[in-house]
Amino acid sequence: MRGERPTREQSVRRLVGRRGLAEFGIVGGCLLLYFLVRGSVVDRVPQADAHALDLIRLETNLGFFWELSWQKLILGSTFWTQFWNFFYFWLHGPLIAVVAFILYFKHRGKYSTIRTAFLISCLIGLFIYDFYPVTPPRLLPRLGFVDTVQRYADLSYQAESLKPFVNPYAALPSLHFGWAFLISVGIAWTWRTWWAYLAAAAETVGMFFAVVVTGNHFIIDAIAGFIVCGVALALALWMHSVWLPRGNAWREQDTRGEPLAPGAPASGDQGAG
Numbered sequence: 001m002r003g004e005r006p007t008r009e010q011s012v013r014r015l016v017g018r019r020g021l022a023e024f025g026i027v028g029g030c031l032l033l034y035f036l037v038r039g040s041v042v043d044r045v046p047q048a049d050a051h052a053l054d055l056i057r058l059e060t061n062l063g064f065f066w067e068l069s070w071q072k073l074i075l076g077s078t079f080w081t082q083f084w085n086f087f088y089f090w091l092h093g094p095l096i097a098v099v100a101f102i103l104y105f106k107h108r109g110k111y112s113t114i115r116t117a118f119l120i121s122c123l124i125g126l127f128i129y130d131f132y133p134v135t136p137p138r139l140l141p142r143l144g145f146v147d148t149v150q151r152y153a154d155l156s157y158q159a160e161s162l163k164p165f166v167n168p169y170a171a172l173p174s175l176h177f178g179w180a181f182l183i184s185v186g187i188a189w190t191w192r193t194w195w196a197y198l199a200a201a202a203e204t205v206g207m208f209f210a211v212v213v214t215g216n217h218f219i220i221d222a223i224a225g226f227i228v229c230g231v232a233l234a235l236a237l238w239m240h241s242v243w244l245p246r247g248n249a250w251r252e253q254d255t256r257g258e259p260l261a262p263g264a265p266a267s268g269d270q271g272a273g
Helices: 008-039 045-062 067-075 078-090 093-106 108-131 148-153 175-191 194-213 219-243
Strands: none
Touching: 045 219, 067 078, 067 148, 067 194, 078 093, 078 148, 078 194, 093 108, 093 175, 108 175, 108 219, 175 194, 175 219, 194 219
16 A cells, blocks of 8 residues: 555565666676677787697697597587587576576575676686787687587677677686686585586586587686686685675575574575675
């Protein structure tokens, strides 16, 4: 009825809803800025090519320049080529969005930590991309590499609509793989069941293979992505345990919308940072 004051639970839910819109707006804006800045540094092709050849020599000396042989394993099969193209694309951005949505509304403490790790990895990645551009294998066809996504999935990173967001020489570190690792950590950390551990392992191992066999990254790119995101995760855990208080009401709501006592863990979110 008109004139009735909203209940406490209704007020909390409205606050959480407004905070949610702000959260997704801020994170979305940061990611948009990340891709715009990353896409603006694309004019050092000779340097990027030289760095790619340096990485090939390094991998050869270390005994794991396996990219060409791994690609040959799938190029003879349309099914497996399409499978890894699908894995590379659909189990990256779409999966990250779905898991982030669930974590935000059901396990907000863990969402906050993983989100912070994503943003820290963006900052580290931008610095490295500017300092050390690298041509990905798919842009080195003279060495025998194939861009499987463009050839078999009819998708092109060089489309006019994507150019403002794409830097083809931002290959090291591979945040495509690093972010798959972070979202896998979120899945395993949150649910802690056999299926969660299995899904996290499958996503991590599968994406490592996918970024290589599709010609998008060298193996050392993926290793660097793992290191960068591991460091970002460690920093995020430290920040959320030392710097950032847990008293914000909108982060301390359980799944019923009821405020929790200061310092109490959210429902289904024990030990969140």
